[in-house]
Amino acid sequence: MPTFAIYPGSFDPLTNGHLDVLRRASRLFDKVILAIAHETEKRPLFTVQERVELAREAVCGLENVRVEEFKQLLVDYVQEKGACVIVRGLRAVSDFEVEFQMALMNRNLAPTVETIFLMPRDSYSYLSSRMTKQIAQLGGDISPFVMPHIEKALRRKYGFST
Ligand code: ADP
Secondary structure: OOOEEEEEEOOOOOOHHHHHHHHHHHHHOOEEEEEEEOOOOOOOOOOHHHHHHHHHHHOOOOOOEEEEEEOOOHHHHHHHHOOOEEEEEOOOHHHHHHHHHHHHHHHHHOOOOEEEEEOOOHHHOOOOHHHHHHHHHOOOOOOOOOOHHHHHHHHHHOOOOO
16 A cells, blocks of 8 residues: 655745655655645744645655645544655754644544654754744845745745845
């Protein structure tokens, strides 16, 4: 049976750290869906359609990766798709507590769905969408952290000429 994993998140926007985790997942599984959450407590900067478009352009070289949006409870979405693995990225100890809670809660809700954690390249371990947005808002250089089309979209959002 082909292996199939889902990498969920808000991806507001997708950073090179997310891409690093996604590439690793795409080598481990036959098929991976990058699943972008509609509902997020974080009041996203980009609409879900924008986040999907930006991510689609970023993953077009990865043949076994698709980008989708989802609205429902994550474990329901994973089971509807017929996947059995959730991929999450772990940067530092600071991610651990919340990821651990989420993984165990999801296991409680859906015992057959496993969560696995992948570590990005060490140079991305300090990178977050939140910090990238803060730097972009103040006109700083974000080119090491996101792909060029995402850098452009961020600059446009914050009113800088692209
Ligand atoms: P959330 O799902 O909490 O809104 P994000 O959309 O920012 O988080 O990220 C989705 C997943 O990617 C999470 O597992 C998060 O820990 C992970 N992640 C975020 N940034 C990085 C990074 N720089 N390197 C590796 N993993 C990351």
